[in-house]
Amino acid sequence: MDSNLLQVRRGDRFAFGRNWKSFVGLVDEGRVRSAIDSLRATLGVEDLAGRTFLDVGCGSGLFSLAAHRLGARVHSFDVDAEAVESAVRLRHAFAPDASWTIERGSILDAGHLARLGTFDVVYAWGVLHHTGAMWRAFDAAVGLVTPGGLLFVSLYNDQGRQSRMWTAVKRRYNRSGPVTRGALIAGSSAYIYRAWPLVTVARLLQGQARLAPVRPRGMSRWHDMLDWVGGYPFEVSRPEQVLARAHAHGLSLLLLKTCAGGLGCNEYLLRRPGGSAGAQEPEDPAGDLAHLGGTRDQPSQGHSG
Numbered sequence: 001m002d003s004n005l006l007q008v009r010r011g012d013r014f015a016f017g018r019n020w021k022s023f024v025g026l027v028d029e030g031r032v033r034s035a036i037d038s039l040r041a042t043l044g045v046e047d048l049a050g051r052t053f054l055d056v057g058c059g060s061g062l063f064s065l066a067a068h069r070l071g072a073r074v075h076s077f078d079v080d081a082e083a084v085e086s087a088v089r090l091r092h093a094f095a096p097d098a099s100w101t102i103e104r105g106s107i108l109d110a111g112h113l114a115r116l117g118t119f120d121v122v123y124a125w126g127v128l129h130h131t132g133a134m135w136r137a138f139d140a141a142v143g144l145v146t147p148g149g150l151l152f153v154s155l156y157n158d159q160g161r162q163s164r165m166w167t168a169v170k171r172r173y174n175r176s177g178p179v180t181r182g183a184l185i186a187g188s189s190a191y192i193y194r195a196w197p198l199v200t201v202a203r204l205l206q207g208q209a210r211l212a213p214v215r216p217r218g219m220s221r222w223h224d225m226l227d228w229v230g231g232y233p234f235e236v237s238r239p240e241q242v243l244a245r246a247h248a249h250g251l252s253l254l255l256l257k258t259c260a261g262g263l264g265c266n267e268y269l270l271r272r273p274g275g276s277a278g279a280q281e282p283e284d285p286a287g288d289l290a291h292l293g294g295t296r297d298q299p300s301q302g303h304s305g
Contacts, residue, residue: 004079011175014230016130017082020060023223024086027062031218032094035066038217042152042255042269043121048072054119054144056107057127061087062218067123068098075116077105107137118146124153126265132233135245142249147274151251154265157258158236170232181230188229192263239266246270 007013040046049071055064058076064087068074078084087102105112108131122145128137138153145151173184239258246253246268255269
């Protein structure tokens with residue numbers, strides 16, 4: 001039995017791949033377009049033509065597909081066999097002839113990483129904090145970025161006592177049976193969405209539509225909730241910790257999008273120094289994106305999607 005499945009059966013790890021396997025059946029062109037728009041906005045590009053893209057912990061493979069649609073040569077890996085199966089299924093359905101490699105592997109496996117080489121864009125959304133060794137995973141991800149390339153990571157925000165409470169919920173979820181799991185999902189949903197009735201009334205009074213069933217990035221509220229309640233191992237960080245770690249690697253910050261101190265992920269777009277032989281360093285942060293086809297104004301900090 002592989003170590004990931006053994007951890008799931010022991011209750012030491014959430015079955016992330018099983019959740020993605022359920023989600024991938026919902027993927028349609030609308031969700032794909034949402035993922036593409038999100039990736040464009042995050043990286044500040046119109047396309048990724050001629051670039052290499054590494055999806056660390058690819059899950060369903062939705063953002064690997066988005067990168068492929070933007071013209072990148074894509075390599076995806078995930079430690080969970082069911083996640084790999086889901087990504088393969090997505091590729092077969094939407095991009096059967098794509099230049100897109102999918103394999104099983106861990107960001108904590110130095111031997112696996114040594115065979116990968118480096119990439120223009122390394123993408124790790126909501127992954128490194130579930131490895132059980134977040135900072136080691138972060139350091140490993142940095143090493144996969146080609147000089148002058150980009151690292152995009154999202155990491156759960158440290159809420160202090162609330163984060164410790166959620167850690168206990170997640171641990172209990174994975175070590176419980178169906179009844180307790182259902183109760184934890186119901187209770188967590190009630191807590192997280194407690195303001196929804198007021199928000200819905202306010203939107204209707206203002207003539208606005210109800211919230212769309214498809215979340216930003218093409219995600220599903222139900223599957224995101226399962227991932228949140230069950231997502232274990234679980235580590236958190238503060239922006240200043242991440243930026244200090246990035247600074248130690250010589251990375252420059254291009255974008256920081258926080259969840260305003262609340263529940264969720266903070267997003268970081270970082271650039272590794274260097275570049276191709278003879279390339280000049282950009283004089284301003286916006287210029288750091290020129291090698292990927294475009295620039296954009298730096299957004300203000302705000303809530304993540």
